[in-house]
Structure formats: structure tokens, C-alpha cells
Amino acid sequence: MKYLRKLTVVLAVTITLGANLASMDGNGTGEVVIAMCRPLVSQIKNIEHLYQMDLIKMEKIKLLCVYHEGEATDYRPSFDYVADNKLDWVEFRKITGEVAMRDLFGENVWTKQFFSIFKETRGIIFTGGMDIPPAIYGEESLLLTEATTPVRSMYESSFLFHLLGGSQNSGFEPFLDKRPGYPVLGICLGAQTMNVATGGTLYQDIPSEIYKLNTVERVLEESVEKIHTSVYIKKLNEMEGHLMPAFHHIRISEGSIFEKEFGIKKSEHPLVLSSHHQAMERLGAGLKVIAESMDGKVVEAIQHKKYKNVLGVQFHPEFKALYTKGEYFKRNPAGERDVNLRILLIENSPSMEFHAALWQWFSTALESCR
Secondary structure, three states, X not given: OOOOOOOOOOOOOXXXXXXXXXXXXXXXXXXXXXXXXXXXXXXXXXXXXXXXXXXXXXXXXXXXXXXXXXXXXXXXXXXXXXXXXXXXXXEEEEEOOOOOHHHOOOOOOOHHHHHHHHHHOOOEEEOOOOOOOHHHHOOOOOOOOOOOOHHHHHHHHHHHHHHHOOOOOOOOOOHHHOOOOOOEEEEOHHHHHHHHHOOXXXXXXXXXXXXXOOOHHHHHOOOHHHOOOOHHHHHOOOOOOOEOOEEEEEEEOOOOHHHHOOOOXXXXXXXXXXXXXXXXXXXXXXXXXXXXXXXXXXXXXXXXXXXXXXXEEOOOOXXXXXXXXXXXXXXXXXXXXXXXXXXXXXXXXXXXXXXXXXXXXXXXXXXXXX
């Protein structure tokens, strides 16, 4: 119950290059390290905003931004943003080399690079994005799958396998066996990648596969608890201007980290920001479900059975507008900007408490990891 109703978010973010597993703070700065994959400007701004709003209570912060040299994504805007704004607490790390899909789940040319990042950091965040190529989890691609960032999916799937292990190669020793308390937070696609990396599979499209709905109009006729992304509203309207993202409630599992450490009761249903059309299907090795959609058909959060600080959430707790005063969104394209997401969470208790507790948990895990 130690995180019950805490609205303070403490995120310790830092990097100490060349440190070893026994002495993570060898530079004497007292900084705590975290890596983040897929460093778009928006993701860097999310961390920056939390710091500026004093939700990240640190004297110094540093963020190690990880990407692969072969990604189609142009990260020059991120480099420019960091340079133009003199964000000396942000650094970039490029993963190099190519790996065939058949070699993702075992030692490969990325292994030493992954281990170096693991060694230098106290934790890692895998962020949201586009669909994973189904071939990575042994399936053919359905027509609605949008796997437009395959290189990213490949290296992040391999990275998470190196961290956690998986059923694809049971003889592989995961990095976390060396530091079981190392925190890994998967957000949206990051949670799906965590599942795939450990040997799980995905529903490639929630409306058509889970709810048997095949048109946008039929999806929008459903309860908001069954609509997991706002993209369907946008498809029917040319004007998207400042449209609020989709929100729905989640049902947490008894005895989960949400109940035991966040202090959220099983009878309470936090409101979360949702933006995904795919979902976890068969679970990967070592994972358990700790939250679902209200109808129990969509997995909303997973936790690792062996490594206590490994958490995957299908929703978006990092979105800066959730913690921002004065920014308003439209409920529909023709409406007024009358919805503030921060107020929305506060008025739907314990939603803000839940989000704050998540970041408090992650912060504590970072601080305690050696």
C-alpha cells in the first residue's frame, strides 16, 4: 500500500558510461541511469515535461536514447531538438549491424551492444509505435497489419529476448539473471514486443479478430470500453484538430503489483489512455496477465513471474498531456476543445493516483537497482 494515492512522480534518469555491474555510480555524480528506445522528439519531450513540471524530482537527469542505424525513421529532428535546447542530459546510442530474423533469439552481433547498455544503465523503457512484423512470431501478415518499422521491431525483440529470455531458446541465459531487479517498462508496442520476445503471439487486429467487427462504423457503435484507439473516429472525419485520444477503464487482477504495490483495489477501475489496434494473444514464457479490458477480452498489462520489476502496459502513462494544465482537446472533430486530460484523470479516481503510482514504482525500482 506504500504507493496509495501518491501524486508525486519521481523518475531517476541517468547514464554512467563504462560503469560495471558492481559499481554503477563510479563517476561520483549520484546519477541513476535509464535507457529509452525509439527516441522521437515527442518521447524526449515527455520526459522533459515531467522533469520541468517537477514530477521527476532529480537534481540531475540523463537519458540514453537507443536506436538502430538501419531504421527508416529519421532521428535528425531529435538530434536537432536536443542540440537546439541544450539538453545535455540526453545522449544517443546507435545499435549497428544486421541480424537475420532466424538469429534474433540467441547470441548475435547485437549481443555485446545490448549488454553494454544493460551494464551502463539502471533500467530501460520500450515505447509505442507501429505493428511488429508477424513473421517474428511465426505468423503470416493479415491485411490490416501495418508493420512499417521492421528493423526497429527486430532489434527491440532481440533486445528484450536478451534481457528476459524466451521459449524460442530455453538454453539462453537472460541478462536479468545477473541483475534480477533491473526494471524494464514496456509501453503499448513495448508491451507487445515484450510478449513476442519471450515467445508469445499477438492478435493482429482487435476489432476483426476479437470482436468480429469489420467496419469503422460498427466499431464506433460499440461501448468506449471496447474501442482501444481514436483512429476510427479520425478515419471518418477529415478534421482531426486536437481530437482527444481514446480512454477506457481497466480491470486489475487480484494480487497483482497494481494491488499490492500501487495500492489500487481490485474493485477500482483506473481510466487509461489507449492507442492500439493489436493485442497480446498467447503469452510469452514467464509472463502473467495483471490487467484486462473491462470485458476481459484484451490484455492491458503483464508482469514477469521471475523478475519483479518487469512490467508491460498496453496503455500510455508517459503522454505529457495527462499531467498538463491548460491544454484542451475535442471530444469529437466538430466539438469544442473542452476536455483537459489531467482533469479527466483526477475526476475519475483512482486514475491519476494509478498513473502516479506507476511512475513512483518505476522510480523506486531504478533507485534500488545495482
